[in-house]
Amino acid sequence: MSITINLSKIRNNEGTSLSFNLQTEKLDLLAKEDLLITKPLQIWVEVKNTGNILQLQGEVETEVTTNCDRCLEKVILPIKTNFKEKLIHTSNLKLLHYLTKDEIEEEYVVFDKDNFDLTDFVRESIILAIPLKILCAENCRGFCPKCGQNLNRSSCNCTTDEIDPRLAILAKLKRD
Ligand SMILES: [Zn+2]
Ligand SMILES: [Zn+2]
Structure with a gap:
């Protein structure tokens, strides 16, 4: 399942913004086997067109179920996290003529279709929100x-x- 937003209305309309409210039942975190999403994901996204560059901000809320690193008991982690990206459509790349290809790729996400897939950003923000050491209790x-x-x-x-x-x-x- 993918999480996509349509950017056709905003990608060439400087000064405008659009917000999206998405919900999806499942997402495979593609990480450890015992790291599972166990609550539908709520995703809020706001996109602003500033000089034909799209500033995207997203918020993700869900719940991850996993196991305690020490006793293997089930642990439920409420997740509230966010992500931020700068997007540019291929047709607007000329605006960044002063940057090299590598510099563009470092700072921007280049897209060429109106339907933009957020799945990777959502997944990454959830993974980053999960602590490295997972304990059922501080004193497990x-x-x-x-x-x-x-x-x-x-x-x-x-x-x-x-x-x-x-x-x-x-x-x-x-x-x-
Ligand atoms: Zn434990
Ligand atoms: Zn013993």
């Missing part, structure tokens, strides 16, 4: 490395005198 205790007990549910009888080797080095440094 994860699994016992010896017996596999989920330590959030109950403790186990394994001795816990073994410490993280990185911490052991720190402890040694402190002693010395």
Whole structure:
């Protein structure tokens, strides 16, 4: 499924703006298998034509369901994020004659069809809004490395005198 807006009304009308209110049920994040969109996506987009360059601003709201990195319990992440892009239609590229092709590609998204696909921007903004470390709770205790007990549910009888080797080095440094 793609998320598209039609830019025919605005692409050559300097000074005008257009807004779009889109909703889509599903989006594949094309990331990890346990990263799923579990709420229809709400997407608001505003496009302004400033000198035949289109300034696009979007807002995305949804929910991602995934698993805790430590205990693998389900974690629901409410997502509210946004994206910003500068677009230029191929017929207006002459306006940027002072820039090289690479400079244009770095700063602008060049398009040549009236139907503009926002899917990649929406996907990217969601991925960027997901924290690198996902925990069900700040103090999630994860699994016992010896017996596999989920330590959030109950403790186990394994001795816990073994410490993280990185911490052991720190402890040694402190002693010395
Ligand atoms: Zn957890
Ligand atoms: Zn244990």
